[in-house]
Amino acid sequence: xxxxxxxxxxxxxxxxxxxxxxxxxxxxxxxxxxxxxxxxxxxxxxxxxxxxxxxxxxxxxxxxxxxxxxxxxxxxxxxxxxxxxxxxxxxxxxxxxxxxxxxxxxxxxxxxxxxxxxxxxxxxxxxxxxxxxxxxxxxxxxxxxxxxxxxxxxxxxxxxxxxxxxxxxxxxxxxxxxxxxxxxxxxxxxxxxxxxxxxxxxxxxxxxxxxxxxxxxxxxxxxxxxxxxxxxxxxxxxxxxxxxxxxxxxxxxxxxxxxxxxxxxxxxxxxxxxxxxxxxxxxxxxxxxxxxxxxxxxxxxxxxxxxxxxxxxxxxxxxxxxxxxxxxxxxxxxxxxxxxxxxxxx
Numbered sequence: 191x192x193x194x195x196x197x198x199x200x201x202x203x204x205x206x207x208x209x210x211x212x213x214x215x216x217x218x219x220x221x222x223x224x225x226x227x228x229x230x231x232x233x234x235x236x237x238x239x240x241x242x243x244x245x246x247x248x249x250x251x252x253x254x255x256x257x258x259x260x261x262x263x264x265x266x267x268x269x270x271x272x273x274x275x276x277x278x279x280x281x282x283x284x285x286x287x288x289x290x291x292x293x294x295x296x297x298x299x300x301x302x303x304x305x306x307x308x309x310x311x312x313x314x315x316x317x318x319x320x321x322x323x324x325x326x327x328x329x330x331x332x333x334x335x336x337x338x339x340x341x342x343x344x345x346x347x348x349x350x351x352x353x354x355x356x357x358x359x360x361x362x363x364x365x366x367x368x369x370x371x372x373x374x375x376x377x378x379x380x381x382x383x384x385x386x387x388x389x390x391x392x393x394x395x396x397x398x399x400x401x402x403x404x405x406x407x408x409x410x411x412x413x414x415x416x417x418x419x420x421x422x423x424x425x426x427x428x429x430x431x432x433x434x435x436x437x438x439x440x441x442x443x444x445x446x447x448x449x450x451x452x453x454x455x456x457x458x459x460x461x462x463x464x465x466x467x468x469x470x471x472x473x474x475x476x477x478x479x480x481x482x483x484x485x486x487x488x489x490x491x492x493x494x495x496x497x498x499x500x501x502x503x504x505x506x507x508x509x510x511x512x513x514x515x516x517x518x519x520x521x522x523x524x525x526x527x528x529x530x531x532x533x534x535x536x
Contacts, residue, residue, distance in 0.1 A: 193488050193522055196250060197529055204246035207258060211265035212239055218324060223317035230280060231321060234272040240534065242268050244496045245398065247489060251405040251413070251482060256335065260408055263332035264401050266325045270295055271353070271397060273322070278361045279449075281313065288312035289358040295322055296354055299329040300346040302339070336407045345417040349399045349425065352378070356394035360450050367450060385426060388452040392433040393426030406481075413481045423480045427473040428490065434466050435493055438511060439501030463511065467518050470494075488522060495526035499534045 216235050222228035242265045252260045274292055281288070294307045305323045310316035333339060359370040374394070375387040382390040403420045406413050437444070437453035444451035456462035470490060477486035494515060501508045516524060 193525060196247065196485070196488060197526075199250060200247060203257065204249050204261065205243060207249075207261045208242050208246045208265055211262055212242060212269075215265070215269050215325070218321055222319045222321050224315040226280075226315045227277070227318045227321075230276040231273050231318075234276045235269060238268075238272040240496065240500050241272060243533075244492070245401050247492065248401050248405040250485065251402075252408045253412070256408045259332045259335050260405055263329050263404055266328040266332070267296070267299060267400070268397060270299075270322065270325050270329075273325075275357065278357070283312055283314060284361070284363055285312070286358055286362065289361055290354070293354040293357055295326050296350050297347065299326055300333070300343055300350060302330050302333060333404070336404070337410060339407075342403060342407045342417050345403060345421050346400060349397075349403075349421070352394040352425075353397065356391055360391065360395075364448070381426060385430070386455070388455040389430055389434075390426060392437065392452045393430035395436075396429035396432040398432050399424035399429055415481055419479060423476050423486075427469065427476050428486075431466065431469050431473055431490065432493055434462075434469070435497040438462070438466070439497050439505070439508060442505065442507070459511070460514075463514050467515070470519075488526075491519060491523035492526050492530070494519060494523055495530040498527060499530040502531070503534050 212235055216232065219228060219231035219235060222231055245264050245268060246261060248264070249257045249260050274295070278289055278292065291307065291311050292309050292313070295305065295309050298305050298307065305326045309322055310318065336342065355374055356371075359374060360367055362370060371391050372387040375382045375385070375390045378390070382393075385393070399421065402424050403417060406415055406420055407417075434453055437451050441451055441453055443449075445454060453462050456465060473490055474487050477483055477490065480486055498508070498512050498515065502512065516527065
């Protein structure tokens with residue numbers, strides 16, 4: 191699809207539907223009993239809505255009759271991720287048991303069985319008025335529309351487990367987190383081949399593989415592509431690119447707050463940007479194995495546009511990064527950055 195048409199569909203279809211979903215979740219979050227849980231739920235929806243708007247573009251792979259199901263799933267699942275990320279950032283209960291119990295919700299989504307865990311068991315704050323369970327059930331309702339779901343379920347669960355492991359380990363105490371993340375790479379050596387531990391960690395932290403697979407699974411009649419092919423084309427490359435860009439725009443804030451930032455492990459900013467650009471060139475080739483390869487290459491350009499636009503909105507000092515990155519990308523990326531800047535500032 192030519193990228194101006196993709197942007198037109200975003201403004202006409204994907205953005206309004208995504209916004210409607212987020213407004214609904216916000217209404218549910220306002221009913222949360224515990225004030226601290228309510229604060230984190232509402233903050234995640236407001237501050238990280240751009241995650242959902244970015245992922246909404248994958249709706250173009252889905253037939254119009256199922257686009258609402260895709261967008262509903264995507265926004266609910268991403269909202270769980272962003273809510274839990276905020277919550278574990280702020281919780282005083284810093285241990286693996288607590289973090290795994292909270293993130294079990296992301297694994298339960300793909301089981302298609304009613305939520306069975308008390309996700310807040312080890313949290314001081316527990317009264318969320320059913321908010322997290324509601325998001326899990328919404329995800330499951332949308333997934334039930336997928337024909338031959340069992341064919342995709344192992345891949346959904348694999349990507350979700352990698353995401354959960356990353357989230358659990360990176361939020362542990364400073365004295366523990368790096369060693370646990372290095373061990374995560376060792377435990378997944380075949381998947382992590384050629385990557386440093388922090389590059390593999392970045393790859394685990396993205397939800398784009400899940401959203402891509404859901405989109406294709408909702409359009410099996412048109413796209414004859416195997417779950418394994420989707421997995422191989424998205425992980426680790428595209429997911430690593432996605433999250434490294436996220437860490438670029440959060441670099442100064444994370445360093446000031448003492449939070450882990452994978453981009454900071456490169457020797458210097460220039461090396462980091464060079465590695466990201468090399469990764470970009472590689473993933474542009476890797477997505478050629480997927481149906482609608484031009485769409486995926488456009489999305490990869492769009493990742494730069496989304497994160498640079500959002501980053502510049504928060505921190506104008508990122509213009510140095512913008513200049514170095516954009517001179518290495520083409521007209522399509524510049525077009526998307528121009529329109530994305532207007533969107534994030536509106």
